[in-house]
Amino acid sequence: MDLYKELLIEILRNEEINITFPNITLSCDEIVSAECYKAMQKIKHIVQDDSLDDKECFAKIEAIVILFETLGIDSGNRHDFG
Template sequence: MQNEQEFYRCLVSDAAGRTLKKILEIIRDDTLSDEICFHKIEAIISLYEELGISTGSRHDFG
């Protein structure tokens, strides 16, 4: 039972990691327009920054 639980924990962790990686790729895609979902994009970028993960220059308004 312990091995099965560990398997599912790793499976979920791996899926979450792949999902976060894909979101980061979308954020870093300079061909997409921010105007469409600006507030949603802003929230996601802010979350990455809170986690210490750079999203590139798209959030550098300064």
């Protein structure tokens, strides 16, 4: 790391950080709640899909896991069948 960055990091290390998003009008709780509701709608749609027979049932679970991954939610390693 160059000297400039090292000095700047050291100077700013204990300073208060204030991050704002001026174009976001919802609270964090409202944002997460809205995203959770959208995810639940998608999960319900996946689970209610009767086009899959019993052999393909695991595909529903995999679709939910993929949805979690798309949303950035870690679902662990146990689902990795491939």
